[in-house]
Structures are given as structure tokens and as C-alpha cells.
Amino acid sequence: MxxxxxxxxxxxxxxxxxxxxQFVHSIFSVKYHSTVxxxxxRKAVEVxxxxxxxxxxxxxxxxxxxxxxxxxxxxxxxILFVVDGTRRESFDQLPELRELARAAAGEVPSLVAxxxxxxxxxxxxxxxxxxxxxxxxxxxxxxxxxxxAGVEEAFTWLARETARNGGKPA
Amino acid sequence: xxxxxxxxxxxxxxxxxxGKVRELNEDxxxxxxxxxxxxxxxxxxTDADLVARLAGVESYLFVVADGVGGRPGxxxxxTSAVSSLLEYLDQAVVAYHSLNTDQEHDxxxxxxxxxxxxxxRILEEYGAQGKGPxxxxxxxxxxxxxxxxxxxxxxxxxxxxxxxxxxxxxxxxTGEYMVxxxxxxxxxxxxxxxxxxxxxxxxxxxxxxxxGLIDLEAGDVLLLCTDGLTKHxxxxxxxxxxxxxxxxxxxxxxxxxxALDAGGSDNVTVIxxxxxx
Numbered sequence: 001m002x003x004x005x006x007x008x009x010x011x012x013x014x015x016x017x018x019x020x021x022q023f024v025h026s027i028f029s030v031k032y033h034s035t036v037x038x039x040x041x042r043k044a045v046e047v048x049x050x051x052x053x054x055x056x057x058x059x060x061x062x063x064x065x066x067x068x069x070x071x072x073x074x075x076x077x078x079i080l081f082v083v084d085g086t087r088r089e090s091f092d093q094l095p096e097l098r099e100l101a102r103a104a105a106g107e108v109p110s111l112v113a114x115x116x117x118x119x120x121x122x123x124x125x126x127x128x129x130x131x132x133x134x135x136x137x138x139x140x141x142x143x144x145x146x147x148x149a150g151v152e153e154a155f156t157w158l159a160r161e162t163a164r165n166g167g168k169p170a
Numbered sequence: 171x172x173x174x175x176x177x178x179x180x181x182x183x184x185x186x187x188x189g190k191v192r193e194l195n196e197d198x199x200x201x202x203x204x205x206x207x208x209x210x211x212x213x214x215x216t217d218a219d220l221v222a223r224l225a226g227v228e229s230y231l232f233v234v235a236d237g238v239g240g241r242p243g244x245x246x247x248x249t250s251a252v253s254s255l256l257e258y259l260d261q262a263v264v265a266y267h268s269l270n271t272d273q274e275h276d277x278x279x280x281x282x283x284x285x286x287x288x289x290x291r292i293l294e295e296y297g298a299q300g301k302g303p304x305x306x307x308x309x310x311x312x313x314x315x316x317x318x319x320x321x322x323x324x325x326x327x328x329x330x331x332x333x334x335x336x337x338x339x340x341x342x343x344t345g346e347y348m349v350x351x352x353x354x355x356x357x358x359x360x361x362x363x364x365x366x367x368x369x370x371x372x373x374x375x376x377x378x379x380x381x382g383l384i385d386l387e388a389g390d391v392l393l394l395c396t397d398g399l400t401k402h403x404x405x406x407x408x409x410x411x412x413x414x415x416x417x418x419x420x421x422x423x424x425x426x427x428x429a430l431d432a433g434g435s436d437n438v439t440v441i442x443x444x445x446x447x
Binding site: 003029030031033038039040041055069071072 | 274275278316317319336337338340349350351352380381382383384385
């Protein structure tokens with residue numbers, strides 16, 4: 001069995017837990033609970049004829065008082081960065097979080113989820129921001145943990161990339 | 171009990187009380203150490219790290235379980251669950267002491283499997299279809315500095331750091347579920363008769379363990395407790411007791427006494443783990 005550790009990284013309240021809940025349990029909670037420490041879920045994904053078990057580390061989001069411990073990121077096979085498309089700060093802090101993850105986990109496949117696309121009237125990210133991410137070499141997907149849009153696609157992309165990467169963290 | 175959790179000294183204690191209303195105490199708790207099987211008696215080896223690793227206690231186990239009130243044999247369920255857990259861990263878990271990703275995931279899977287095995291045993295011993303005895307279970311395995319958590323039901327784990335109390339678990343109750351789903355407000359959940367009903371329990375028709383972890387720091391205080399504490403003692407009061415200092419035993423006694431003073435309507439069980447002296 002191939003197991004891949006995927007860390008969910010982003011500011012608090014960007015929807016990391018909701019994305020995992022939608023992907024693993026097909027549910028969406030309307031009530032916000034901040035994650036304490038790390039919550040771990042698993043789901044097997046079939047990619048190119050191979051079963052890959054994603055071990056999803058849902059890390060407490062960065063907030064004003066605490067940063068993301070590097071010890072949680074070590075040994076990751078992939079990172080899913082989550083940006084709240086309705087909150088500018090979650091986009092602005094992405095480069096810093098990517099640098100933190102790179103320092104702790106090395107060069108591993110990563111994806112940027114621009115989350116909460118269901119909140120169309122509050123969406124603040126445009127083509128300019130997406131172009132900036134593309135210029136930095138980021139693989140970007142728009143997601144909604146509420147509707148499920150893009151969620152399966154995001155995790156399946158990561159599973160495929162980690163399987164292709166040979167299964168070893170950097 | 172005073173011991174060392176890897177690099178830091180540790181003071182831990184557990185206490186249970188039947189309370190003022192119930193006739194039977196259906197709670198159980200365990201504090202245990204997980205040791206590796208190799209014990210060096212005499213060696214010419216000079217690798218200090220290896221010798222220290224083989225000789226020392228690697229991990230600690232803390233468990234609280236609350237037999238479900240209102241069902242016959244709640245105490246049978248909590249006893250069976252904890253006994254089964256210990257037997258499984260004794261046979262299947264080698265103490266784990268390094269942050270190697272593959273080993274860590276196997277270790278976590280075994281911890282989760284130990285809970286599944288305990289659930290199966292209750293169903294086998296006391297009746298299938300999830301209508302017999304049932305129990306909550308909250309388990310922390312500490313391999314310094316990492317605390318691994320497996321949780322089922324509405325017992326709780328908390329930690330105190332820098333004066334701030336954080337709840338590591340979420341209650342698996344009808345009330346929480348309905349609030350999450352947006353069907354009830356928190357006030358409705360608190361008022362509803364079925365709000366406190368468990369939606370996940372060992373021996374129950376549903377058993378959904380939640381797995382997590384957190385890296386602890388010297389100075390942190392870890393608390394595991396059954397709902398006999400939290401239905402009477404609010405979080406700020408718990409935080410005040412843990413922050414006030416004193417031994418783990420003194421903290422346990424004060425928390426249990428607070429629950430009794432506030433009515434003691436249920437069995438109450440606490441484990442306090444002070445890290446860093």
C-alpha cells in the first residue's frame with residue numbers, strides 16, 4: 001500500500017478542515033471550529049491503476065499568535081496550500097507559507113486551492129492574482145468545500161503527483 | 171506519578187469518583203508506559219544515544235473511558251474497552267520514538283486499530299447491533315514531544331499553554347452534529363433532550379474514531395476527563411485550576427471536588443499530566 005502524507009497549510013479560517021471533510025466524508029459544516037494541533041484523516045484514491053492512500057494532515061491555521069510548526073511539515077510528500085478567495089491576507093501570506101513549507105519539507109508537489117468559490121459576491125481574487133501564481137510555477141485550482149467544486153480534482157492531482165514522485169519525501 | 175517524558179520531567183496522576191447520584195462508577199482510566207523489549211544489562215557499546223534509547227521509557231499512554239449511562243452494563247463496556255486496548259497495545263505496538271513518516275503513520279494506524287479491536291470485542295461479548303453496553307474513549311500516547319490522540323464520544327482532552335486552555339477533542343454528540351449541520355443553534359442543542367446523546371461510541375451502532383496529534387512543550391499541562399467533570403465545571407474554572415500550579419495529584423483532587431461541589435450528577439474521572447516539572 002502506498003501512503004502519502006499531505007499537509008494542509010494556510011491561514012486560519014481558509015477552509016482547510018472543510019476541504020478535508022468534503023473530500024473524505026462528503027460533508028460540510030456550517031459552524032467554524034478552529035483546528036487545534038493536527039487532525040488526521042485518510043482516504044484511498046485510485047490514480048492510473050494504483051491505489052494511493054492520502055494521509056491528510058490538517059494543520060491548525062496560522063494566526064496572529066502562532067505559526068505553523070515545521071515539525072508537522074517534515075516528511076510531507078505533498079502540500080495543499082489553501083487561500084480564502086474572499087480574504088486578501090490569505091493570498092498575501094502565501095509566499096511566506098510556501099517558503100516555510102519548502103524549508104521544512106523540501107521540494108515536494110504542491111497545489112494552491114483558491115477556496116470558497118461559492119461566495120461569489122465576496123470574491124476578491126482576479127486574473128492578476130492567478131497570473132502571479134502561475135508565474136511562480138504554482139498549480140492552482142478553484143475550490144468550494146461547500147459545494148464540492150474542485151475538491152476531488154485537487155486531491156486526486158496531488159495523489160497522482162506524489163505517486164509519480166516515487167513516494168519519498170524530499 | 172513522577173517520571174520523565176523524554177527530555178522533560180513529567181508529573182501525572184489519575185482520579186475517579188462515583189459522584190453523588192450514581193450508585194456505580196462506570197468510568198475507567200489508565201496511565202501506562204510503553205517500553206521497548208530490549209533491555210541492556212551489560213554492554214561494551216559506547217553509542218550513548220542508542221543505549222539511552224534502549225534503556226529508557228519511550229512512550230506513555232493515558233486513557234479515560236466513560237461507560238454510557240442509561241444502557242445496561244456501561245461499566246462492562248468501559249472495562250472491556252480499556253482492557254482490550256491494553257492487550258492489543260501490549261501485543262501490537264512497539265514503542266515509537268522517532269519522527270519517521272512511514273513509521274509514524276503505521277503507529278497511528280495501530281493506535282486506531284486498537285480502538286477498533288476494543289469496539290469489536292464489546293460487540294462480541296455483550297451483543298451486536300450496537301444496542302448493548304457502550305463507552306466513550308479518549309486516548310493520548312505521548313512520545314515526547316508529540317502527543318497522539320484517538321478519540322470517540324464525549325470525554326475530552328485539553329491542554330493548557332501560557333494560561334490558555336484549548337480543547338483537543340470535539341464531542342461526538344447529536345447536539346454538536348446538528349449545530350455543525352446548521353439545523354440547530356447552540357442554544358437549541360443545549361436545550362434538546364437528545365443533544366447530549368452520543369453519535370459515536372465503542373459498542374454503539376456507530377463508532378468513528380478521530381485521530382490527531384500535537385507537539386507539546388515544557389510547561390504544558392494535559393488534561394483528559396469524562397463528562398462528569400465538564401457538565402459541572404466550565405472551561406475557565408478548569409483553566410484556573412491547571413494554571414494555579416501544584417502537583418498533578420492536587421489538580422486532580424481539586425477538579426473532582428469542584429465537580430462534586432457542583433452537584434456530582436455523574437461519575438467523574440480526570441488525568442492530569444504536567445510536563446516540565
